Amino acid sequence: MKTKINFNIAVIGLGYVGLPLAIEFGKFFNIVGIDIDKKLINNLKNNIDKNNFIKKNDFKKSKYIKFSHNYNDISNCNIYIITLPTPVNEKNKPDLTIIKKSLKKISFLLKKNDFIIFESTVFPGATEEEFIPLIEKFSKLKNNLDFSVGYSPERINPGDKKHTLTKITKIISSNNNFCLKVMKSIYGKIISKKLYVAPSIKVAESAKVIENTQRDINVAFINELSVIFNKLNINTYEVLKAANTKWNFLDFQPGLVGGHCIGVDPYYLSYKSLKTGYKPNMILSGRKINDDFPIYISKTILNILKKNYKNLQTCRILILGYTFKENCNDFRNTQVRKILNYFIKKNLNVHFSDPYLKRSIIDVKYKKYFREYINLDLLKYNFIILAVGHNQFKKINLRNLYKNRVEIFDIKNFFNKKYISYSL
Ligand SMILES: NC(=O)c1ccc[n+]([C@@H]2O[C@H](COP(=O)([O-])OP(=O)(O)OC[C@H]3O[C@@H](n4cnc5c(N)ncnc54)[C@H](O)[C@@H]3O)[C@@H](O)[C@H]2O)c1
Incomplete structure (x- = not known):
């Protein structure tokens, strides 16, 4: 693999996670923010964030960013960062369809020495068991030989003005060292806290999913207490x-x-x-x-x-x-x-x-x-x-x-x- 590269980044999915990330990267790197929502893209082109988290001035500071709803506009990128939704279906089972559909499109654009980094929350093993085989199948390229994959979960908490993207420790992970080096270069540029290198992608995936599970269980315990105490007046x-x-x-x-x-x-x-x-x-x-x-x-x-x-x-x-x-x-x-x-x-x-x-x-x-x-x-x-x-x-x-x-x-x-x- 090449040792010196120019970073051309694509951020796929410009919602609560993707947009702030794309805006920060746009201060330092050439970046294309992609979203299938045309109205959202038109607004972003006019420096309007419907969620009102990104102010006009932030858009201006993000000098190198472009927005598009067309995947062809990311064909020149070499780093693809996935910030797409990972919902559950009506049976509360993980639904990875949105990411898989997007990966199919990206796979056809993927070139030798490119990087795909996942930020979406998934279950332990999803990246290696579900995503990499799919990318290999459609791109006809081999992971760790032709392209690299990283996982870096997002931890932001929309509405929280203190723990913003650039001020919280970011976990990064990959199963190849060159990819880790690239992740350190790009995330290191925008994150003021230290980066935490997890020993594997599975560990990073698990860490993210337990952070939120721990919160859910703690609130559930307190909710149960409130039922008990209500009965006890x-x-x-x-x-x-x-x-x-x-x-x-x-x-x-x-x-x-x-x-x-x-x-x-x-x-x-x-x-x-x-x-x-x-x-x-x-x-x-x-x-x-x-x-x-x-x-x-x-x-x-x-x-x-x-x-x-x-x-x-x-x-x-x-x-x-x-x-x-x-x-x-x-x-x-x-x-x-x-x-x-x-x-x-x-x-x-x-x-x-x-x-x-x-x-x-x-x-x-x-x-x-x-x-x-x-x-x-x-x-x-x-x-x-x-x-x-x-x-x-x-x-x-x-x-x-x-x-x-x-x-x-x-x-x-x-x-x-x-x-x-x-x-x-
Ligand atoms: N919202 C949070 O607070 C938060 C925090 C940490 C992690 N996460 C995780 O980050 C991921 C993204 O969450 P979010 O809240 O930013 O989602 P979101 O729904 O706000 O944004 C997702 C964006 O992706 C776009 N999109 C959907 N399909 C697409 C496609 N095929 N190609 C391009 N764009 C497409 C949608 O139009 C939308 O704008 C999820 O896995 C979530 O669990 C979310």
Whole structure:
């Protein structure tokens, strides 16, 4: 293989992971960002990030970047970085179709001495068992001889302004040293923290998937505690606050686990575990607890409403916050939807609102329940469910709501307790 190369990088999939990465690389290297979403590409060409994480100035600083929806525009690249979605199907089994389809296209463009680096979250073994054979088949080239493969999981946390891409330790891995050297050169240029070289691709894949699985299990444990303490009539947050005074108590809070990562990645690990014949009981029961938690919350609220209202129809309910997490516009797999659906099915008078969402992107089915946050009169409601702790909600005049007998169920322990009627 060549020892001195010019890096021409392609980043495939310009979503939450791919776009920030492409923008950073574009400050130093020739780069083409590819996405099949034409509207997204047009916006990016006009320096618009629909997620609003990348500001106009960042686009300007990324001098060497080009955007395209056409794979032919990456035929001159020699490094292909995959940041494509890795969802689960309706049976919660890993669905690698998006990556596989893209790899087929890339394989036809692949040249001798090129590199493919995966950043998507996968199960241990996916890169070597699923992806490399497919690339070899369609490119007719041999891994480690004609081309190289690396894996470097992304750890960013959208909405988190502290732990941004360039400030967090990045794991890199490959089964060939030259590829590792290239990965060190490119990632080393944009990451201010040290790079961590994992001993193998499988170790790096496993590390990523357990980071999110650990989080899922920890939240599941706290969610289970909140069910127990609710039955005992003890405030969970007060218990956690007291327990957190111990130096080694882990600080997790109850909550809704949705989105594209924490609620999905444990299924990737359990899929692989089940393949070996071992049923990962703790991982799967954690998933079940977290998946059932929105219904538990809905039932708890319904019981409160039944006690407080003779005619449930007279209670105007507002769900405040709909995205899967705070300070972020991503509402894929949001668990708040389960709460909304529960109240809709019960034929209750329910609306939902979120400062990060506009009517135009709300599913037709839910439009009539949606209210734009900007026009919202909170005093019109009798019962507010705080489902997501967006910073914007800090400006709400709680005292006024309290004075006007608007009751609040605070799932997130977000508001001043003085004005809150119910929490977990
Ligand atoms: N979102 C996160 O917080 C996060 C954090 C760490 C890791 N990850 C992992 O990173 C990966 C990507 O996640 P994401 O959240 O950025 O996904 P995303 O859905 O935000 O972005 C994926 C992009 O890929 C595009 N795309 C789909 N098919 C394509 C194709 N064939 N060719 C080109 N583009 C295509 C989509 O249009 C979309 O813009 C996943 O494996 C995820 O688990 C995500």
